[in-house]
Amino acid sequence: MQSSTSIRVSTSVRDRLKEFKVHPNESFDDVIGRLLDNSIDEEPLSEETIHAIEESLEDLKAGRVYTLKEFRNELGK
Secondary structure, eight states: OOOOOOOOOOHHHHHHHHHTOSSTTOOHHHHHHHHHHHHOOSSOOOHHHHHHHHHHHHHHHHTOOOOHHHHHHHHTO
16 A cells, blocks of 8 residues: 655645546546656657757747748738
8 A cells, every 4th residue: 555645735726636637536646646647758859859949949039930921921822
């Protein structure tokens, strides 16, 4: 049997946790465990992806962006 402990959370956090229950009787322990499991990305970004993100951020900072409307106009749609 696993041991357990108590933790203190604000009522607002408790209420937010309730929204993540997949079943009304699901325990907060299960909800928190699932959230923790889903928060870890076991597949890190590749160097190529990181480079592409950095380039995109540079484009945004330099104002090299198109609105959807501008893009559609360029395509003639």
